[in-house]
Structures are given as C-alpha cells and as structure tokens.
Amino acid sequence: MPKIDRRIIKSQEAIKKAFIELMNEKGFDKITIQDISDRANVNRRTVYLHYLDKFDILDKMIEDHINKLRELCKSLSEMDFIDGGVPFFEYFKSNYLFFSTMLVGGGAAQFRAQYLEFSVELLKGEVNVTDGKNKGLNEEIILRFVAAAYVELVEWWLKEGMPYPPRVMAEQVGILIERIL
Structure with missing residues (x-):
C-alpha cells in the first residue's frame, strides 16, 4: 500500500475538523x-482536491466512523456486552464532537439511521427465539427494539455531557442488553 503524504493527511484532518x-x-x-x-486554514481548491462538496465530506466522515466502529466490533467479538461495550463508549467519548453533533445536535439524520442499522447488524446472531425467554418472539422486532434503545442511550449520554464514565455506561447497558437477549 502506498504511503500517503503527511501533508495530505494533515489537510484532510483540518478540513474534517x-x-x-x-x-x-x-x-x-x-x-x-x-x-x-x-x-x-486551507485554500478552497484544497478542499475540492479532497472532496466533491460538503455532502461528500459528511458522507466520508460518517463512513469513516462507522468503519472504525465495525473494526472495534471485530476486535471484540469474543467479549460479552459489558466488556465489549467499554471501547465503544471510550470511542464515543474521544470523538465527542462528531457524535454529539451527529446524534444530539441534529447534525445528520442519515448518520442516526446508519448507526441504528449498524447496531442492528451488531446484534444479529445474539437473539435466540427458539427457546428461553424470547421463544416465539420475532427476531427482527427484538433486534430493532434493543438497537433503538442502545442508540437512544448513547444520544442521552452525549446530550447530558457524558455524566457517567465509559465503563459505567458499558456495564449498565451491557447488563440491560443481556437481560433482553
């Protein structure tokens, strides 16, 4: 893979910020x-060199964060919801401006929709509807219910200025998800 010039990375990061x-x-x-x-602090031409327009900037930023969340998910596949949730909440905290703008500030409804779909995808395979407490229930309904609740909790946490540390959020949310699934 060719090495990308640090000036290009620096310009792209400045534009995204x-x-x-x-x-x-x-x-x-x-x-x-x-x-x-x-x-x-870059020329307009520099912006257009890297992006088609502001829609392209938004799309690429959303894609980048969803991909990073997917990578996190892959690296945590063997963990339970509590321990696996900590890196997610830490990622949200370290990227607070992006996530609070997208989810709380009404920044982009399309991000919320993509994040919700990502959450549904993340939970697939975790629901047992053949026996136990969810026997006879519809898997898609359970997935959407849990994913929507999770996204709402993340929104609330960001809106309130992250009143609990990532570990506490991961523990609380993980316990709730395990009770439902």
Missing part, C-alpha cells in the same frame, strides 16, 4: 466550502 465544528455551530445547511476552507 473545521467541517464538524461549523456543523455544530451553524448547522449543515448554512455551511459553505468557503467557511470550511477559512476555518481549516
């Missing part, structure tokens, strides 16, 4: 490429 800050401050619809280039 500027974009999410502006989105948090004034909303997606009011952001212009000029706003982004000014905030990132």
